Amino acid sequence: MIPIEPKGKKEARRRRNGHTYKDPETRLYMEAVARRVRADFDRAPLDGPLKVEYRCYRSRPKSSRKNVWAATRPDWDNYAKAIGDALQGIVWTEDSRIVDGRVMKLFAEDNSPRIEITVIELGTNGFE
Secondary structure, X not given: OEOOOOOOOOOOEEOOOOOEEOOHHHHHHHHHHHHHHHHHOOOOOEOOOEEEEEEEEEOOOOOOOOOOEOOOOOOHHHHHHHHHHHOEXXXXXXXXXXXXXXXXXXXXXXXXXXXXXXXXXXXXXXXX
């Protein structure tokens, strides 16, 4: 469990001279996720095929008191990109090792935003 408000990965920004750079807010978010997981994950990064599940619990806005699903921006795949890239070299050697995944966008019932991650190493025959 990572007690951080989930955020999606924003696209790289481009300066007038054509130079591209990561959005500063996205970079700080990914560094915070990586720092938190690095403190708790005490083994070598996984290098085989992986199945992941991200449960992203966001703070609930006042306008959405009844729904459990956070069917709002950012898109689910932007959460996956940000978390996958942040944990590269910590939990997995490369995020290309993820071959199956699921992202759930939820509102935190207890108003404690967080990210919960489940990682399953898959066998070489294609199944757990």
